Amino acid sequence: MEWMAWTMPTAAFFGTIAALLLVMTLLAIFRPEVPRRGILTIETTRGDRLFITLLGSAFICLGWLFFFGAPLWGALICCLIYAAAVFRWV
Structure with missing residues (x-):
C-alpha cells in the first residue's frame, strides 16, 4: 500500500x-432474486439497494463533516441505520 x-x-x-x-x-x-417494488415504487434488486445505500451514505458523511466535523462515528451509525432502512423498505 x-x-x-x-x-x-x-x-x-x-x-x-x-x-x-x-x-x-x-x-x-x-x-x-426477483426485483421488488418498495417505498420508491420502482423495481429494485439487491445491487440497486446497495448503490442507493452507498450514495446516500456518502451524502450523510459529507453532511456530518459540514455540520459536526472530523470524527465520523456518529455518521457511521447514521449510515448503518440508513442502510438497514433502504434494504428493508426500498
Missing part, C-alpha cells in the same frame, strides 16, 4: 466496498 500512499482507513474503505461486491455476487449466484 505504500506505493499509493494509502492510509489504513482508506484501505479499509475500499476493502469493505470490495467485500460488499463479493457478497452481492455470491448472493446473486446462490440466491437469485
Whole structure:
C-alpha cells in the first residue's frame, strides 16, 4: 500500500466496498432474486439497494463533516441505520 500512499482507513474503505461486491455476487449466484417494488415504487434488486445505500451514505458523511466535523462515528451509525432502512423498505 505504500506505493499509493494509502492510509489504513482508506484501505479499509475500499476493502469493505470490495467485500460488499463479493457478497452481492455470491448472493446473486446462490440466491437469485426477483426485483421488488418498495417505498420508491420502482423495481429494485439487491445491487440497486446497495448503490442507493452507498450514495446516500456518502451524502450523510459529507453532511456530518459540514455540520459536526472530523470524527465520523456518529455518521457511521447514521449510515448503518440508513442502510438497514433502504434494504428493508426500498
